[in-house]
Amino acid sequence: MLIDNTALRAFTALGVPGAGLLLIYVVANWLRPGSLVISEGWTAPSALAMVLSAAIILYRIVSPVPPPTASNPGPVSISLPHAASFQQMADTLAGTSRVEYLGFTPTELDARLAPRHVQGVDTAAALENLGIAARLQVRPFTVETPMPGRIVLRVKDA
Structure with missing residues (x-):
């Protein structure tokens, strides 16, 4: 189960989303060797997964955390x-x-x-x-x- 250097470099350059995609690639290739071939057809789905992951991560980082509510604001x-x-x-x-x-x-x-x-x-x-x-x-x-x-x-x- 060898991953060619181009795929390894591409996945690791993508950071956390790329590491997730690399994990999916390794597991899929382990279950069915040779079933996944990284080609130009993977560009759009990979980019979409990275953009969505980055958007979710950035949203959680910049969104304000609601303060804890007071234990009893009334009488x-x-x-x-x-x-x-x-x-x-x-x-x-x-x-x-x-x-x-x-x-x-x-x-x-x-x-x-x-x-x-x-x-x-x-x-x-x-x-x-x-x-x-x-x-x-x-x-x-x-x-x-x-x-x-x-x-x-x-x-x-x-």
């Missing part, structure tokens, strides 16, 4: 059970968003909160209300949402 409400820590409640309010805790001590993150209902017009407001509810056990903090899917809680004096 948020939660009831706090007895044994819930500040960090557990903040993570629950955040939903699928990732929460980063900057400047908090382990004692503050593990602080047990009294049972209460926390709500807000959105996740950030609910987290601010959680901070108000926990003000005796947790230092004041700011809520930042630098991007959808990520929430940063930062202690104000840190």
